[in-house]
Amino acid sequence: MKMPLVNVHGPDDVRIDQVDIPEPGDDDVLVKVSLCGICGSDLGYIRMGGLGGTQPMPLGHELVGTVAALGENVGSLSAGDRVVINPMANANAIGNGGPEGGFAPFLQVRGVARDPRALLKVPDTLPSEHAALVEPLSVALHGCHKGQAKQGDRVVVFGAGPIGLSAIVALRYLGVSDIVAVDLSEFRLSIARQLGATTIQAQTDLAAALMEHQGRTDLMGMSVPNTDLYLETTGAGPVFEQITSLAKTGARVVVLGLHKAPVSFDLVNLLMRELVVTGSMAYDNEFSDVISMLSRGDIDVSPLISHCLPLSKFTEALALAGDISTAAKVLIDCQQ
Known part of the structure; x- marks a missing residue:
């Protein structure tokens, strides 16, 4: 047949x-x-x-x-x-x-x-x-695990596509409540809000908006957002470059988006900010955790x-x- x-x-x-x-x-x-x-x-x-x-x-x-x-x-x-x-x-x-x-x-x-x-x-x-x-949520949860996301973290998710939106769910599952989603699409930002994130339109002054939402801290005399973890799900080089120029000392950056072209990375930013940059590909053992999370129904x-x-x-x-x-x-x- x-x-x-x-x-x-x-x-x-x-x-x-x-x-x-x-x-x-x-x-x-x-x-x-x-x-x-x-x-x-x-x-x-x-x-x-x-x-x-x-x-x-x-x-x-x-x-x-x-x-x-x-x-x-x-x-x-x-x-x-x-x-x-x-x-x-x-x-x-x-x-x-x-x-x-x-x-x-x-x-x-x-x-x-x-x-x-x-x-x-x-x-x-x-x-x-x-x-x-389950599969896309496992991708997102794996990225959150790679970024050591935990309760009390201030997290920004760049990109409100399916993986970025899944990351909001995964972060909430891990106990994170201070979540900001950044995207160009108002439609997708509206979904991010339904899932429990604060949202910022990507065309705004991101540094100012993030400092308003997540506070500010000092970096060598400059005010920068007090964000602990950035999840990059867009696959857009300029977004990654923007993150590394915004981040505070010791911030964690996880790359989940597929970048199809080389990205310019100023190593001075890596050095003076002591950034922790991690790639996240697919998943390890997150499937079972996601099935348990969905079965409990705590997050719609x-x-x-x-x-x-x-x-x-x-x-x-x-x-x-x-x-x-x-x-x-x-x-x-x-x-x-």
Whole structure:
């Protein structure tokens, strides 16, 4: 039998192809995909024409579904279990250059018998819309862990896209209450406010605005914002440069945004401010923490989701996902 699968065939060439429904091997699991979110990296892969490995390259890595069939060596799951997928477990690279992708009605997850962390159960009480956010929330929580975010910190999140908004949720989960989000999009800033952040329009005098919201401190006779931690989620070089010129002595800076071009970094700023600059890529063991956080329901993550469209309207969904004035996280219903 055949099914639709979203593939990248070349730069700006994305298609819904008809492919065979996979049959799981002895160590594998076949997942019936409920929802899959469009990630900023998906938009980047489409522009680039894929990652140069599997051609065409399947897309989709932020997903929730139900176990449809299991290989005989898989003992950790049962048919009907609701699961989220760790796309990078077992080097599967699902939707990230590997041979499988989540924008399809069914997905083969290889090697689950060897590494059960490839699929994690989610409670029946957790809505699928929220479970589909586990992967991006894990990215954000990992960045917060790398930045050693803790209660009492004053934190600024640059960028209110899906990862920046997810970072606000992760910070609140870690007990941080003083959170400022900076973005150009008033639509996305409105979501940041719903999630519990104070917001600043990026075109304002940021130094003055941050000192108003988070206080000021002295740096060699200059007044600078008293911000403890900066999370850079935009991938824009000028934003990183601005952060390093604003930061106080000992401030922590975590880079979560994908920078596609070299960035100018004045090492004098690093030196005299004693900055701690850290990169954060994907996640380690944050999936379980995020599932627990969502299951408790202490933080309403519904504002993160702006649209849900059927797989048959994937092209329209892509256009929405790229419009910062009207969209946050766009989900795809892979059964329609």
